[in-house]
Amino acid sequence: MADVLTAEAVRDELGGLADWSGDPAGISRTVELGSFPDAIAVVDRVAATAEELDHHPDIDIRWRTLTFRCVTHSAGGVTHRDLELARRIDDIVRSAR
Numbered sequence: 617m618a619d620v621l622t623a624e625a626v627r628d629e630l631g632g633l634a635d636w637s638g639d640p641a642g643i644s645r646t647v648e649l650g651s652f653p654d655a656i657a658v659v660d661r662v663a664a665t666a667e668e669l670d671h672h673p674d675i676d677i678r679w680r681t682l683t684f685r686c687v688t689h690s691a692g693g694v695t696h697r698d699l700e701l702a703r704r705i706d707d708i709v710r711s712a713r
């Protein structure tokens with residue numbers, strides 16, 4: 617099982633993930649898309665990536681605003697897998713705008 621990162625390690629990693637915030641309990645990013653269908657299309661792409669990685673974000677959908685939260689449930693905190701997922705979510709959001 618992957619190790620939960622320390623608060624310092626999470627802080628360091630968030631330095632390279634400008635749109636994310638959080639701590640060892642979880643990292644999150646909120647993003648507003650142009651429309652509800654655009655937001656759902658992003659969710660659909662994130663879902664495919666999550667399946668590929670076998671690692672899944674918590675997703676809150678409010679009209680065209682999405683909040684992604686990444687935490688490794690089985691480990692009880694943020695691991696390197698969440699950072700990888702966050703970077704992949706950023707790639708998808710970037711290409712959707």
Ligand SMILES: C[C@H](O)[C@H](O)[C@H]1CNC2=NC(N)=NC(=O)C2=N1
Nearest residue numbers: 670671672673687688689690691
């Ligand atoms: C069997 C499978 O690998 C696990 O259930 C995975 C699936 N996706 C997951 N995603 C997240 N975020 N945390 C987990 O602990 C987790 N567990």
